[in-house]
Amino acid sequence: MKEEVILIVDDEKEIRELIDIYLKGEGYKTLKAEDGEEALEILKKNEVDLIILDIMMPKLNGIEACLKIREEREMPIIMLSAKSQDIDKILGLNTGADDYLTKPFNPLELVARVKSQLRRYKRFNNSQKNDTNKENKIDSLEIEDLVINLETHEVFKDGIEIKLTPTEFDILVLLAKNRGKVFSIENIYNSVWKQEFMQSDNTVMVHIRKIREKIEDDSRNPKFIKTVWGVGYKIDK
Template sequence: MGVNILSKERILIVDDEKEIRDLIDIYLKGEGYETLKVENGEEALNILEENDIDLIILDIMMPKVNGIEACLKIREQREMPIIMLSAKSEDIDKILGLNTGADDYLTKPFNPLELVARVKSQLRRYKKFNNIVTKAEIGEIKENILEIDEISINMETHEVFKDGIEIKLTPTEFDILTLLGENRGKVFSIENIYNSVWKQEFMQSDNTVMVHIRKVREKIEDDPRKPKYIKTVWGVGYKIDR
């Protein structure tokens, strides 16, 4: 592991297993990240009140406040990337259906190098998002609007509106919507979307894309069960053709 002396991001590690916390801590510090470690969701929420955190690694099964509850609470006020950890793949299917707002998921046991890769990917996306917002606020760039019927997407500020009402999307959800919106009529397979948005090698057993598509639909569609915008092309993938 090479030390990246330019990396100053601070990562919060939340897991009730000390061995897991320490393992993740070693690998992240090896990449130059600053870390904070706590053992449950309650402590994580307290840490967030007093510290600037760039990314959270959040275990699902914990005492006091579990990962699901903590994630929902965090998303009420904050948009930093959240990577959730689960002891069982079955848990992930269950958790993802709750629209917690997490950006990525890993099942235990996991390869620490895989976790580091996902951390880097999420931080790159989040940093890009924040830089664009900052520039827009000081008027350094002009608006670039993508229109999809009633939906208006500001590519510069990462704001999304439907009928004039703002829709809050995570950076990952925004990337999926704009990928499909900028390529209207083109069908993207799950693998295409994963490679384009996460920029990692796709695993056939990974249902992350489908879950994120579901979350985007829940936010932009009048009836997610009968989507108007993001259409499923059975056996192929997804598209926006409006």
């Protein structure tokens, strides 16, 4: 079995070493960088399965590094930040991060999130690989001009491909497979992240907004993902 490689990017040596100890204890191989520039250089020379990326760093911060990484790579990114304001979390997720933890954090919680993100990413990659062995049958969901290919993990609108992250894809599929059913934020989080939901966590709302920005003609007046105020979200087409 291939050893999974995790890149730890943080300008604080103590935090890098702490994360390193816990991840190696779970059997992961780790690489370490102290800023965004060093992280990009490491990515040029190594195959990495997941990145833990601090936001506040010298030279190239985490937001800028995440944007550059997302230009070419789809591996999961977990953001770390000493800031706790919602706007910082939203900014991190909007740049392409899959998850976000505020410092100080429980290392065991970080490990749990690493495992969750790697499971999702592995399912995504295995689905794409398995598709090469299938013939003719296309397993897809169609909602008006939106087509969700469950085999290739591709989404098309009016024939034009829309790039979604694995997390965004999983949320869209959950709603599309259960048209008419309203999912609360907690339902979505438990189904997609498979972790205990924290009431103050707005990760799902940020991802819903990102999906809408990509698939809707007008994200403020969505025709696909509807908000049921006080309850949650649904697709009822």
